[in-house]
Amino acid sequence: xxxxxxxxxxxxxxxxxxxxxxxxxxxxxxxxxxxxxxxxxxxxxxxxxxxxxxxxxxxxxxxxxxxxxxxxxxx
Ligand SMILES: [Zn+2]
Numbered sequence: 229x230x231x232x233x234x235x236x237x238x239x240x241x242x243x244x245x246x247x248x249x250x251x252x253x254x255x256x257x258x259x260x261x262x263x264x265x266x267x268x269x270x271x272x273x274x275x276x277x278x279x280x281x282x283x284x285x286x287x288x289x290x291x292x293x294x295x296x297x298x299x300x301x302x303x
Contacts, residue, residue, distance in 0.1 A: 234278050237276070237278075237283065237284075238255055238263065238265075238276055241265065241274060241276060241284055241289065242255070242265055244289055245265060245267065245274060245288045245289060248288065248289070248291070248292045248293055249269075249292055249293030249295070250267035250269065250270070250272065250288050250293040251267055251268040251269045251293070252265045252266060252267045252268070252274075252288060255276070258275070261277055261278050261279055262275065262276070262277045263275070263276045263277070264276075264286075265286075265288065267288055267293060269293055269294075269295050269296060270288075270293050270294045270295070270296070272286070272287040272288035272291060272293070273286050273287060273288060274286035274287070274288045274289055
């Protein structure tokens with residue numbers, strides 16, 4: 229699989245996560261050919277590895293984002 233294909237796949241996964249409400253903008257490099265996408269709000273993680281089957285695993289593509297309760301400043 230070429231690098232362009234990998235980038236395309238990763239963009240697709242990220243867009244899918246974002247469409248579920250996740251605040252996940254950037255992939256982190258976890259190790260060799262392994263990347264993680266972590267939602268800043270609910271901490272759900274998607275793992276991508278171009279050599280595993282399926283290439284993607286994790287929670288953020290199966291679950292809608294659950295936003296944490298915002299800490300409101302007390303007056
Ligand atoms: Zn989320």
